[in-house]
Amino acid sequence: MSLGSPHSEAMTNETDIEEEARSRGVQRRRSWIRLVIGVVAYAAAMIAVRVWGHLGGTDPSRFLWAFLPLIPAAWLVINITIRARQLDEYQIKLVYRALVVGFTVAIFTAATLGMLGISGLYLPYAGWIVVFAGGVSWGVTNIVTGAVRQF
Amino acid sequence: MENIIRREREKRGWTQAVLAVRLGVSRQTVNAIETGKYDPSLPLAFRIARQFGQPIEELFVPDGQ
Numbered sequence: 001m002s003l004g005s006p007h008s009e010a011m012t013n014e015t016d017i018e019e020e021a022r023s024r025g026v027q028r029r030r031s032w033i034r035l036v037i038g039v040v041a042y043a044a045a046m047i048a049v050r051v052w053g054h055l056g057g058t059d060p061s062r063f064l065w066a067f068l069p070l071i072p073a074a075w076l077v078i079n080i081t082i083r084a085r086q087l088d089e090y091q092i093k094l095v096y097r098a099l100v101v102g103f104t105v106a107i108f109t110a111a112t113l114g115m116l117g118i119s120g121l122y123l124p125y126a127g128w129i130v131v132f133a134g135g136v137s138w139g140v141t142n143i144v145t146g147a148v149r150q151f
Numbered sequence: 152m153e154n155i156i157r158r159e160r161e162k163r164g165w166t167q168a169v170l171a172v173r174l175g176v177s178r179q180t181v182n183a184i185e186t187g188k189y190d191p192s193l194p195l196a197f198r199i200a201r202q203f204g205q206p207i208e209e210l211f212v213p214d215g216q
Contacts, residue, residue, distance in 0.1 A: 020172045090180035090189045149179065 027086055034079040041072035094147035102138025109133040154211045157185040159203045174198050 045068050049055065053065030087095065113126045123129065142148040160170050160181075167185070171178040174195065183189035184199075190211075191199065200207045 017169050017172045021168050024172075024177070088176040088180050089192050089195060090183050091177060093189070146179075 031079065031083040031086075035076070035083075038072050038076035038079060041075065042069055045069040045072050091147075094145050095142075097145050098138050098141035098147050101141040102134045105137035106130050106134025152190045152211050152213055153187060154184065156181075156199065156203075156210060159205070159210065160185075163203075170202070173202050 049065050049068050053062055053068070055062050055066060084092075084095070110130045113123060113129060116123060117126070139148075156170075160167070165173075167178045167181045171181045174181070175198070176195065180189070184191055196207050196211060200210055203210060
């Protein structure tokens with residue numbers, strides 16, 4: 001078991017400490033910029049699909065259009081993974097709570113919609129209801145626990 | 152778990168940011184530990200003890216003791 005972090009061994013003067021603090025701030029800002037780029041690109045992809053994709057049509061290319069948002073989604077997943085690896089144990093604990101709530105709400109929303117479907121109640125865009133419920137509960141929990149400040 | 156991290160840190164004239172860098176964690180994590188909102192893992196507790204040159208049991212005291 002390691003008794004000291006690699007950083008603490010080398011932290012012998014104020015300049016090193018300031019430099020380390022600054023690099024963490026830079027990491028955090030870069031993470032936010034990448035996240036914003038990903039969200040904007042995702043929104044743009046969704047609009048492009050809606051305008052040019054003609055998902056309700058008959059052209060086989062509509063299936064390719066439906067996959068277009070996966071490109072910015074992959075960018076978001078990669079960047080979130082990078083940021084998650086930079087978090088420390090307390091930050092992970094905070095982020096974990098929101099993920100648990102978001103995942104649970106999404107699963108039970110999907111199960112409820114499934115039961116309604118079996119009972120004959122047709123809900124169009126049911127997948128979007130799951131996305132909304134999971135996303136909102138995840139976001140709200142992040143705000144309530146203060147996890148949003150860790151990103 | 153109660154602790155005397157804030158007292159020990161201030162005794163050395165360190166800010167939370169300085170201690171955070173020394174420990175390899177975020178400033179928010181140091182604040183959460185000092186205010187008792189978060190009990191650190193054993194490896195982090197050892198790192199804290201090492202920074203202050205004191206045994207863990209002198210820095211952290213279970214509630215009610």
